[in-house]
Amino acid sequence: MDHDVKPATLAVTGGRPDRVQGAPVNPPLVLASTYVSQGVPGPGEPLYTRIDAPTWHPFEQVLGDLESSRHPALVTGSGMAAIAAAFSLVPAGGRLVVPRHAYQVTLGYARDLAERCGVEVVVVDIDDTDAVLEAAQGASMLWVESPTNPMLEVADLPALIEGAHAAGALVGVDNTFATPLVQRPLTLGADVVVHSVTKYLAGHSDVVLGAVLADDDELHARLHAYRTTHGAIAGPFEVWLALRGVRTLALRVERSQANAAELARRLQQHPAVAQVRHPSLPDDPGHELAARTMDGFGSIIGLRPRGGVAAADALVDALRLWVPATSLGGVESSLERRRRFATESLTVPADLLRLSVGIEDVEDLWADLAVALDLALDVALDASR
Numbered sequence: 001m002d003h004d005v006k007p008a009t010l011a012v013t014g015g016r017p018d019r020v021q022g023a024p025v026n027p028p029l030v031l032a033s034t035y036v037s038q039g040v041p042g043p044g045e046p047l048y049t050r051i052d053a054p055t056w057h058p059f060e061q062v063l064g065d066l067e068s069s070r071h072p073a074l075v076t077g078s079g080m081a082a083i084a085a086a087f088s089l090v091p092a093g094g095r096l097v098v099p100r101h102a103y104q105v106t107l108g109y110a111r112d113l114a115e116r117c118g119v120e121v122v123v124v125d126i127d128d129t130d131a132v133l134e135a136a137q138g139a140s141m142l143w144v145e146s147p148t149n150p151m152l153e154v155a156d157l158p159a160l161i162e163g164a165h166a167a168g169a170l171v172g173v174d175n176t177f178a179t180p181l182v183q184r185p186l187t188l189g190a191d192v193v194v195h196s197v198t199k200y201l202a203g204h205s206d207v208v209l210g211a212v213l214a215d216d217d218e219l220h221a222r223l224h225a226y227r228t229t230h231g232a233i234a235g236p237f238e239v240w241l242a243l244r245g246v247r248t249l250a251l252r253v254e255r256s257q258a259n260a261a262e263l264a265r266r267l268q269q270h271p272a273v274a275q276v277r278h279p280s281l282p283d284d285p286g287h288e289l290a291a292r293t294m295d296g297f298g299s300i301i302g303l304r305p306r307g308g309v310a311a312a313d314a315l316v317d318a319l320r321l322w323v324p325a326t327s328l329g330g331v332e333s334s335l336e337r338r339r340r341f342a343t344e345s346l347t348v349p350a351d352l353l354r355l356s357v358g359i360e361d362v363e364d365l366w367a368d369l370a371v372a373l374d375l376a377l378d379v380a381l382d383a384s385r
């Protein structure tokens with residue numbers, strides 16, 4: 001692996017076919033479930049696509065390099081398939097420590113493990129380092145999301161990894177929100193990293209994919225075996241598209257982060273706004289930590305308008321450019337009120353809007369928001385009369 005060039009360069013240059021006369025610039029898309037094979041297959045020889053597929057390799061190599069992993073990433077059929085692989089490292093009856101505001105389906109899966117496998121699930125506020133490390137004593141795994149979805153709490157990753165290891169726990173990190181351009185947990189000693197590749201890595205809201213990474217040989221082998229046995233594998237075409245997405249990751253992340261920081265600053269000053277969360281804001285509870293431990297602040301904003309749920313829904317309805325949709329990390333700006341889902345954690349405020357800021361012109365994004373904010377303010381004022 002070539003760690004000499006910068007991540008933005010790696011994202012463009014990694015996983016290309018060898019430079020020989022007439023070679024294609026991009027790796028080919030191989031659509032085959034099986035490969036010509038007789039006798040005992042040699043190491044690395046393609047056999048059957050549930051086990052391994054040539055089209056996965058360039059993407060897995062590039063993501064492994066971006067995360068500074070000793071091994072290539074293992075691409076999976078979705079982010080949840082990657083999380084299921086990571087959670088398979090928690091033994092029946094073991095303790096799993098999870099953030100209160102992790103992705104709701106991750107939390108649902110942890111509850112499922114508690115019911116089916118007797119896993120003791122302990123829920124913590126991930127920005128309360130002392131409480132997390134106390135819960136990690138005797139745990140099999142500490143699961144970290146940072147920033148959290150959708151509350152944008154920032155975890156002290158270096159301290160959590162060191163403390164959890166001292167307590168004998170593995171540390172798994174969902175790095176979806178940050179991307180490897182902003183945070184590389186394996187370099188801090190994390191044992192497992194997962195991505196919903198669906199989001200920033202693929203970046204165009206056109207595929208559902210995941211990936212799981214581990215530095216340790218044994219953990220990597222166990223995750224690989226889990227993927228093969230449980231079969232939640234990725235289709236080659238989706239992975240080919242994801243690699244195309246990764247080529248522009250650095251530009252997209254740079255632009256969407258700049259847009260998010262500017263919009264968060266303007267939102268904070270708007271009379272229709274009750275609360276904004278974005279780690280770039282100097283008075284955000286996660287700002288100091290994010291500035292110290294991350295290479296950026298991400299592109300997700302938490303927004304609570306004045307006037308509660310009615311104002312929040314009115315705001316979403318009034319937008320013409322922002323897309324009302326679940327998911328995040330696409331080139332297009334989108335938003336949703338998370339508590340519209342009955343399954344969302346009840347400690348997430350009912351009126352919280354999660355904004356995924358895209359790469360459009362920031363003035364157009366603001367103009368659309370400003371009109372909708374004025375309308376939301378009317379709803380709030382009407383309700384208070």
Ligand SMILES: Cc1ncc(COP(=O)(O)O)c(C=O)c1O
Nearest residue numbers: 078079080103149176196198209
């Ligand atoms: C932080 C985070 N992790 C994991 C997932 C799950 O990913 P997927 O939808 O690709 O299964 C999501 C999906 O929204 C997410 O936001």
